[in-house]
Amino acid sequence: MAQTQATIELIFPSQLGYEKIAREAIGTLARNMGFDPERVEDLRTALSEACINAIEHGNQRQVQRRIHITCTISRNRLVLVISDEGLRFHPSQEIEAATIEQKLAGLASARGMGLMLIEQLVDECGFLPSRPGQGNRFRLAMYNPPRRHGSASA
Amino acid sequence: MIDDELKVTTRQRDGIWIIDLEGDVTTFAEEAITGAYEGVTKEGAKYIIINSRQSDYINSAGIAILIGVVTEVNRQAQKLAISGLSPHFQKIFRMVGLAQYADIFATEEEAIAAMQRHQQAAVESAQ
Amino acid sequence: MSNPQHMAPSGDEERVIELHLPSRLGYEKVAMDTASAMAKRMGFSHDRVESLRTAVSEAVTNAIEHGNQHDSAMKVVVVFTGSDDGLIVDVADQGRKLLDHTITERTPDIHQVLHSDDKGGWGIWLIKELMDEVQFSVAPSGGNKLRMVIHLDR
Numbered sequence: 001m002a003q004t005q006a007t008i009e010l011i012f013p014s015q016l017g018y019e020k021i022a023r024e025a026i027g028t029l030a031r032n033m034g035f036d037p038e039r040v041e042d043l044r045t046a047l048s049e050a051c052i053n054a055i056e057h058g059n060q061r062q063v064q065r066r067i068h069i070t071c072t073i074s075r076n077r078l079v080l081v082i083s084d085e086g087l088r089f090h091p092s093q094e095i096e097a098a099t100i101e102q103k104l105a106g107l108a109s110a111r112g113m114g115l116m117l118i119e120q121l122v123d124e125c126g127f128l129p130s131r132p133g134q135g136n137r138f139r140l141a142m143y144n145p146p147r148r149h150g151s152a153s154a
Numbered sequence: 155m156i157d158d159e160l161k162v163t164t165r166q167r168d169g170i171w172i173i174d175l176e177g178d179v180t181t182f183a184e185e186a187i188t189g190a191y192e193g194v195t196k197e198g199a200k201y202i203i204i205n206s207r208q209s210d211y212i213n214s215a216g217i218a219i220l221i222g223v224v225t226e227v228n229r230q231a232q233k234l235a236i237s238g239l240s241p242h243f244q245k246i247f248r249m250v251g252l253a254q255y256a257d258i259f260a261t262e263e264e265a266i267a268a269m270q271r272h273q274q275a276a277v278e279s280a281q
Numbered sequence: 282m283s284n285p286q287h288m289a290p291s292g293d294e295e296r297v298i299e300l301h302l303p304s305r306l307g308y309e310k311v312a313m314d315t316a317s318a319m320a321k322r323m324g325f326s327h328d329r330v331e332s333l334r335t336a337v338s339e340a341v342t343n344a345i346e347h348g349n350q351h352d353s354a355m356k357v358v359v360v361f362t363g364s365d366d367g368l369i370v371d372v373a374d375q376g377r378k379l380l381d382h383t384i385t386e387r388t389p390d391i392h393q394v395l396h397s398d399d400k401g402g403w404g405i406w407l408i409k410e411l412m413d414e415v416q417f418s419v420a421p422s423g424g425n426k427l428r429m430v431i432h433l434d435r
Contacts, residue, residue, distance in 0.1 A: 006353065008311060009301040016181060017322065020211060021298060024318035028311050041242040048213050063295050113250055114214040120249050 010069040014059035019051035035144050042121040049114035050082045050138050058084025058136045079141045086135025123147050162186040170269045171199035176207045179216030191223050201269045205262050206238040224255045233272050237265035296363035301356050304349035309341035312359045319361050332411040339404035340372040340427050348374025348425045367432040376424025
């Protein structure tokens with residue numbers, strides 16, 4: 001379906017539950033691009049977590065604030081940028097990972113776990129540098145075939 | 155409008171309590187899951203299986219709820235297993251480290267068999 | 282399970298999902314899956330969801346093929362608006378070719394359609410059969426806009 005580069009945009013309210021619609025829409029795109037079913041699942045989970053962060057953190061669950069997903073696809077790559085209105089900014093460019101021990105001790109947030117999951121599920125991810133007048137922009141990318149970050153052989 | 159569909163039911167099989175989850179496991183699942191866990195604990199459950207039936211959507215908030223259950227299980231000296239997850243969510247549970255604290259099985263039958271081995275071992279060590 | 286706190290009725294303008302697609306066949310599947318994900322969550326029956334999928338597919342395909350004349354740089358914009366009464370789906374193209382009103386009003390004869398170059402009429406007839414309300418207008422962008430409404434039976 002994607003011979004050359006194409007862009008799809010999806011815009012929805014900041015309410016938990018809408019991330020499920022986003023994962024259906026983007027999951028269909030990835031499937032049609034020929035990603036393996038397991039990698040489609042990985043992308044769906046990563047996208048849900050990124051949307052939840054944007055809804056809960058970036059837009060503080062204010063339903064009238066919008067979440068904007070821009071999906072750019074080319075022959076072998078799918079890139080998603082999830083933008084919010086930046087009512088709160090993500091503290092750093094670093095992804096905070098929580099260990100299960102911290103979780104069990106009630107020390108870390110589910111948000112930290114979400115980001116840790118995204119990092120393990122996709123080939124590239126991270127916050128884009130903030131621009132004036134814009135909120136948080138979180139980018140994630142998947143390649144077909146996979147190109148795992150940190151693996152020199154790829 | 156965007157309804158979260160989760161049905162939580164409990165049943166007993168050979169002295170093992172099973173909490174069945176049918177539907178989405180997200181932040182909205184907290185009351186239902188912890189309520190079911192507290193219910194079986196009140197009944198004196200020592201061996202508990204959380205059995206997911208075709209849950210197509212489990213997110214980090216849902217996992218956080220299960221971590222809460224694991225914390226309680228450790229405190230109460232109960233034994234917990236998780237079954238019925240799709241291969242994708244089995245992988246996710248391993249990624250977050252939940253597999254270190256609860257055994258994860260593909261099917262309910264495998265989880266039951268493992269729990270019966272634990273029961274047997276407990277009986278033997280008591281003798 | 283419904284949680285009253287999260288199910289509180291919010292203004293209609295807030296339950297809006299907007300999807301921008303390139304005019305290339307295949308992308309209608311993204312609109313179909315977005316529509317069914319939203320409709321299922323709203324409580325539409327399986328049959329109604331299937332009808333909606335077909336209607337959305339026909340409308341988007343029509344916008345790609347007819348309105349935007351397969352020019353993939355042109356966008357098809359699909360807006361889903363949910364309310365307590367049902368779901369409104371607006372499909373707008375950028376109108377390289379405006380719809381012929383005789384097409385939107387007639388019931389096509391299968392033999393005529395099979396021998397005609399313009400099969401648009403068949404899709405529109407199907408949409409009218411499947412949906413509760415259908416309206417045609419000119420989009421603010423100058424293209425065709427098709428609005429379809431599916432009611433929730435309560």
